[in-house]
Amino acid sequence: MKIALMGSVSSSWHALDALIKNSVDVCCVMGVDESQSEKIGDYRSLREIATKASIPFLSFIKVREPEVRTFLEQHKPDMLWVIGISQLVPDDLINIAPKGGIGFHPTMLPEGRGRAPVAWTIIKNARAAACLFTLTDEADAGDLLAQREVPVLPDDYSEDLIERTNHALQGVIADLAPALISGDITFTPQDHSKATHYERRTPADGIIDWSADTETIYRLIRAAGRPYPGAFTHAEREKLTIWRARPALADDISEKGEPGTVLTINEDDEILIATGDAAIWATNVEGPGRDSIKTGHKLVSIPETA
Numbered sequence: 590m591k592i593a594l595m596g597s598v599s600s601s602w603h604a605l606d607a608l609i610k611n612s613v614d615v616c617c618v619m620g621v622d623e624s625q626s627e628k629i630g631d632y633r634s635l636r637e638i639a640t641k642a643s644i645p646f647l648s649f650i651k652v653r654e655p656e657v658r659t660f661l662e663q664h665k666p667d668m669l670w671v672i673g674i675s676q677l678v679p680d681d682l683i684n685i686a687p688k689g690g691i692g693f694h695p696t697m698l699p700e701g702r703g704r705a706p707v708a709w710t711i712i713k714n715a716r717a718a719a720c721l722f723t724l725t726d727e728a729d730a731g732d733l734l735a736q737r738e739v740p741v742l743p744d745d746y747s748e749d750l751i752e753r754t755n756h757a758l759q760g761v762i763a764d765l766a767p768a769l770i771s772g773d774i775t776f777t778p779q780d781h782s783k784a785t786h787y788e789r790r791t792p793a794d795g796i797i798d799w800s801a802d803t804e805t806i807y808r809l810i811r812a813a814g815r816p817y818p819g820a821f822t823h824a825e826r827e828k829l830t831i832w833r834a835r836p837a838l839a840d841d842i843s844e845k846g847e848p849g850t851v852l853t854i855n856e857d858d859e860i861l862i863a864t865g866d867a868a869i870w871a872t873n874v875e876g877p878g879r880d881s882i883k884t885g886h887k888l889v890s891i892p893e894t895a
C-alpha cells in the first residue's frame with residue numbers, strides 16, 4: 590500500500606520517520622513551506638527527511654494550490670496521511686487516495702476533539718494519546734486505526750508532552766507497519782456519545798490572571814510554553830513572558846501580598862510572585878522590563894497606559 594503524507598509540525602516529521610524506518614511505501618510527501626515557520630507552532634520542515642529518503646517532495650503554502658492536486662494525482666497514493674495541518678483538506682484531495690485519509694490527534698478520542706489539544710490537556714489535567722483515525726467531515730470523529738495512551742506527568746510543559754507523544758506515535762506506526770504494507774488494516778468506531786471538544790486558543794489566552802490560584806497559573810504557564818507563544822503578564826507597560834515556573838513552598842513565603850505583587854527575588858534571579866492563594870516562582874522570564882523588576886513591584890494582566 591502506497592502512502593502520501595502531508596504535514597508541517599514535529600508529529601508530521603516523526604510519523605514520516607517511522608514510516609520510512611519500518612519500510613512502509615511512502616510514495617510522496619507534502620510539507621508547508623519553510624517561509625511559514627513563524628506562523629505555525631511546533632513547525633518542522635519535511636523537506637530534508639523526504640529528500641534523504643529519495644521520496645518526491647512538494648512544498649506548499651495553501652493546501653488548495655493546484656500543484657498539490659497535480660502532485661497527488663501524479664503519485665497515486667492508496668492512502669493520504671494528514672498530520673499537523675491546520676488547514677481544511679478538501680474531500681476532493683482526500684478522495685484521490687482510494688483508501689481515504691488518516692489523521693493524527695494527541696488525545697484519547699473521542700475525548701478532546703478539536704483545537705490546541707496539547708495545551709488543553711495540561712490545563713484540564715486530561716488524558717493524552719497517540720491516536721490515528723480516518724478523516725471525515727466532522728473533525729477528529731473518524732474510526733480509530735490505532736490509539737495508545739501517553740502519560741501526562743505533573744510538571745509537564747507542552748514541549749515535554751509533545752516529545753513523549755511523538756515517541757508513542759513512532760511506536761504505534763512500528764506496530765502498524767506490517768498491516769500498512771499488506772493493506773490489511775482494521776478500524777474501530779469511536780463512541781460519539783462520549784465525545785468532548787476543545788476550543789481554539791490564541792496568543793491572548795496566555796495572559797496570566799494573578800488572582801487565580803497557584804495551580805491554575807502553573808498549568809497555564811506549562812500549557813502556553815514553547816513551542817507556543819508563552820504565558821505573559823505586564824510590568825507597567827512592558828510585556829513579560831514567563832516560560833518556566835514552579836509553585837512556591839510554604840516556607841518560601843515570608844509575607845503575603847496582593848496577587849501579582851513581587852514578593853522577593855532570590856540569588857538565582859528567580860521572581861516570587863503572589864497569586865490568589867499563595868505564590869509562584871517565575872524561573873525563566875523574558876521581556877524588555879525583566880531587569881528592572883524589583884521587590885514590591887506589581888505585575889498586571891492589562892498594561893498600564895501612559
